[in-house]
Amino acid sequence: MGLLDQRFENGNVFITSLDGLLNWARLSSLWQMQFGLACCAIEMMAASASNFDIMRFGIIPRATPRQVDVMFVAGTVTIKMASRIKRLYDQMSEPRYVISMGSCATCGGPYWEHGYHVLKGVDRVIPVDVYIPGCPPRPEALLEGIMKLQEKVRKESMVKKRA
Amino acid sequence: MTAQEIFDILKTKFGDAIIETKFDAMQPWVRIAPNKTKEICFFLRDDSALQFDYLSCLSGMDYNNGTFGVVYHLASIVHRHKIVLKTFCTKDNLHIQSVSAVWGTANWHEREAFDLYGIIFDEHPDLRRLLMPDDWEGHPLRKDYKVQEFYHGMKVPY
Numbered sequence: 001m002g003l004l005d006q007r008f009e010n011g012n013v014f015i016t017s018l019d020g021l022l023n024w025a026r027l028s029s030l031w032q033m034q035f036g037l038a039c040c041a042i043e044m045m046a047a048s049a050s051n052f053d054i055m056r057f058g059i060i061p062r063a064t065p066r067q068v069d070v071m072f073v074a075g076t077v078t079i080k081m082a083s084r085i086k087r088l089y090d091q092m093s094e095p096r097y098v099i100s101m102g103s104c105a106t107c108g109g110p111y112w113e114h115g116y117h118v119l120k121g122v123d124r125v126i127p128v129d130v131y132i133p134g135c136p137p138r139p140e141a142l143l144e145g146i147m148k149l150q151e152k153v154r155k156e157s158m159v160k161k162r163a
Numbered sequence: 164m165t166a167q168e169i170f171d172i173l174k175t176k177f178g179d180a181i182i183e184t185k186f187d188a189m190q191p192w193v194r195i196a197p198n199k200t201k202e203i204c205f206f207l208r209d210d211s212a213l214q215f216d217y218l219s220c221l222s223g224m225d226y227n228n229g230t231f232g233v234v235y236h237l238a239s240i241v242h243r244h245k246i247v248l249k250t251f252c253t254k255d256n257l258h259i260q261s262v263s264a265v266w267g268t269a270n271w272h273e274r275e276a277f278d279l280y281g282i283i284f285d286e287h288p289d290l291r292r293l294l295m296p297d298d299w300e301g302h303p304l305r306k307d308y309k310v311q312e313f314y315h316g317m318k319v320p321y
Contacts, residue, residue: 079296079314079317079319080295080296082317083315107321108321112321113321116303116308116310116319117294117295117303119317119319120318120319120320120321124317124318125317
């Protein structure tokens, strides 16, 4: 917290909107569901390791859907797995977000034509907020996707009544 | 031991159950009757001169002319020799005797062949689908397979 204690050490008062404060807190601590489905999960693990250090975005992997904000669907979603993903998504508490990582999760990838066992896009079972193309995407691409999601969270309102 | 010698031993022991053979293939094979596989495989495993103690692979086949088959790749770790067995059945009568009592490996291999080709292995202890969901329609690796439109409300084709 270098910025805060060096510039504002004298007990100053901040003025911001409540939405701005809440959204800043939310987008800085997007806890992630800890699971991977295929080779994209390797890139996701690389993003978690020290070179890319996903934790600087406040992303912590959690092993239970009850504690997470965002689900990275990292890899091929088979039809057998799709119902499990749907259930995990339903178990997450709102507000919840989904990042579809890689071609398989987005549209079926190389399995689009002959992959009888692959769901052609995870958006057929759960809503997706950010799609990341690539096969698999580099960790930088995943970080870019996370920043896109942060932009989305920043524009939301937790205070206004939703329809 | 060469494929010819193995074939001769089997032919004298089982006679008509050993149908044909091909030695000039890259992997010489012997065709056996589908209702005698267990008996023949027990002999191949237990005979001291043969000792095929290792089932390398068991594959289902669809020859696209109404004929289905199973191919067994056997190896002997003791004697360092190999043989391939083939057995055929028709689409109307997809029954082949299970060899899972001979080699435990065959249990899941046969479940896979049942899952993807619909070949029924008689006397198998637990013949369920291995890879696809239990309520899946059809057997995906058949040549005439058409994928189902929906599975539990999820659209399957692209």
